[in-house]
Amino acid sequence: MSGFTVAIVGRPNVGKSTLFNRLLEQRKAIVDDVSGVTRDRQYGIADWNGKSFNVIDTGGFVPRSEEIFEREIRKQVQTAMEESNLLLFICDVATGITDLDQEMAHVLRRSSKPVYLVINKVDNSNRMLEATEFYSLGFDKVFFISSMSGSGTGELLDEVAAIIPEDEQALPGDDEVPKFAIIGQPNVGKSSLLNALIGAERNIVSDIPGTTRDTIHTHYKLFQKEFILIDTAGIRRKAKVHEDLEFYSVIRAIKAMDEADVCLLLLDATQGITGQDLNIFSMAGRKGKGLVVLVNKWDLIDDKGTNTARDYEKELRSRLAPFSNVPIIFTSVTEKQRIFRAIEEGLRVYENRKRRIATSKLNEVMLKAIEAFHPPVVRGIAIKIKYVTQLPTHTPAFAFFCNLPDDVKQPYKNYLENKLRENFDFEGVPVRLFFRKK
Ligand code: GDP
Ligand code: GDP
Numbered sequence: 420m421s422g423f424t425v426a427i428v429g430r431p432n433v434g435k436s437t438l439f440n441r442l443l444e445q446r447k448a449i450v451d452d453v454s455g456v457t458r459d460r461q462y463g464i465a466d467w468n469g470k471s472f473n474v475i476d477t478g479g480f481v482p483r484s485e486e487i488f489e490r491e492i493r494k495q496v497q498t499a500m501e502e503s504n505l506l507l508f509i510c511d512v513a514t515g516i517t518d519l520d521q522e523m524a525h526v527l528r529r530s531s532k533p534v535y536l537v538i539n540k541v542d543n544s545n546r547m548l549e550a551t552e553f554y555s556l557g558f559d560k561v562f563f564i565s566s567m568s569g570s571g572t573g574e575l576l577d578e579v580a581a582i583i584p585e586d587e588q589a590l591p592g593d594d595e596v597p598k599f600a601i602i603g604q605p606n607v608g609k610s611s612l613l614n615a616l617i618g619a620e621r622n623i624v625s626d627i628p629g630t631t632r633d634t635i636h637t638h639y640k641l642f643q644k645e646f647i648l649i650d651t652a653g654i655r656r657k658a659k660v661h662e663d664l665e666f667y668s669v670i671r672a673i674k675a676m677d678e679a680d681v682c683l684l685l686l687d688a689t690q691g692i693t694g695q696d697l698n699i700f701s702m703a704g705r706k707g708k709g710l711v712v713l714v715n716k717w718d719l720i721d722d723k724g725t726n727t728a729r730d731y732e733k734e735l736r737s738r739l740a741p742f743s744n745v746p747i748i749f750t751s752v753t754e755k756q757r758i759f760r761a762i763e764e765g766l767r768v769y770e771n772r773k774r775r776i777a778t779s780k781l782n783e784v785m786l787k788a789i790e791a792f793h794p795p796v797v798r799g800i801a802i803k804i805k806y807v808t809q810l811p812t813h814t815p816a817f818a819f820f821c822n823l824p825d826d827v828k829q830p831y832k833n834y835l836e837n838k839l840r841e842n843f844d845f846e847g848v849p850v851r852l853f854f855r856k857k
Pocket of ligand 1: 429430431432433434435436437438478539540541542564565566567568
């Protein structure tokens with residue numbers, strides 16, 4: 420995964436979230452004309468022509484009220500220009516060019532990042548004619564689309580995918596130092612954790628700038644363990660201008676995630692897990708990152724009985740499902756409880772993510788499991804899985820060779836994944852299963 424980020428900008432109601440959903444091919448977000456409607460997803464991962472990239476709907480971060488909007492949108496566009504690799508500037512053919520479009524175009528024309536002007540709601544040929552007025556905004560790349568029907572979005576995606584660099588697929592060598600990212604909502608204790616670790620030992624080797632100027636990699640040698648913590652400028656010293664911008668913290672978290680091997684996701688024990696946390700969690704999973712969940716501020720939970728942690732953990736795991744095979748640790752950063760344990764778990768997950776299973780062992784175990792419980796028969800034909808092998812990828816992936824690869828259904832895939840996890844330690848690691856024609 421390249422870590423390439425595309426930001427969708429534009430004034431309200433031009434169709435940003437409709438386009439966002441189309442790019443992600445999912446309809447979860449609420450699209451609505453009512454102002455002030457909060458949408459449940461503002462960022463995600465899109466795949467096109469073999470390239471994966473982050474997509475951010477900046478509109479999802481702005482309250483849809485006209486007064487605060489103008490000020491917010493200026494900040495939002497500014498941040499999007501700084502933080503993303505490509506901007507999609509959406510305009511609406513139905514309204515024509517508005518003052519706000521002009522104003523945004525003025526800012527965006529000076530962007531050092533590429534900007535594609537996307538004219539939306541071009542639902543028919545009449546609108547196509549009207550849309551030509553947008554050339555006057557002065558952008559080189561102009562696209563005419565209908566997010567509603569999807570027309571034109573394929574061409575747009577082709578152009579987006581074309582400028583994304585190829586993923587580097589080199590496998591990490593054994594001498595690589597594990598990279599951790601601390602992620603989580605504001606105020607869960609990320610910077611406190613970082614400071615506690617910095618304070619824990621003077622033996623910090625160095626601060627190395629990350630691959631983007633926004634991240635800092637700090638090399639630690641704590642109690643004979645070596646690791647690199649990736650933190651973002653936002654964690655270390657809260658950048659004043661952007662403090663109030665949720666969008667900013669999300670985009671930074673995604674960047675840190677892209678550079679990490681394992682993400683330490685912090686939750687506030689008193690708040691429980693939020694929808695935003697689950698988004699970040701599943702995004703990390705889709706990016707193939709290792710995960711450890713830290714339930715922080717555990718000291719604030721009163722009257723802890725013998726079962727408190729166990730019950731809390733059970734409930735949390737059910738929310739994390741289907742990827743619930745992750746370490747969950749109850750920490751208190753302020754009381755220095757289990758902080759080092761968290762790092763140890765991170766290192767363990769890092770090792771799990773590198774785990775390679777010998778083909779002979781894999782087949783011995785998995786063919787037995789398949790023998791014990793066969794895939795259901797389809798159209799009167801038995802599905803026969805003959806052979807399993809682990810693929811040479813960053814994150815564990817397995818290919819199952821069989822006669823009818825397209826007919827293996829999700830429940831059976833879950834069964835196979837569970838069997839893999841029962842027999843080999845992949846805790847905290849997303850595991851991918853592929854089915855191929857024998
Ligand atoms: P946002 O505020 O920019 O995120 O805009 P939304 O995605 O919420 O869309 C605003 C309105 O425009 C909604 O009623 C959408 O259904 C509508 N809309 C979005 N795309 C299209 C399109 O391609 N054609 C038409 N006719 N309507 C669209
Ligand atoms: P960040 O925004 O995620 O970086 O969160 P901070 O590290 O700035 O912490 C937010 C607040 O929570 C601060 O007042 C911390 O002192 C407090 N805090 C952090 N960790 C703990 C903890 O384990 N227990 C308690 N009681 N407070 C904590």
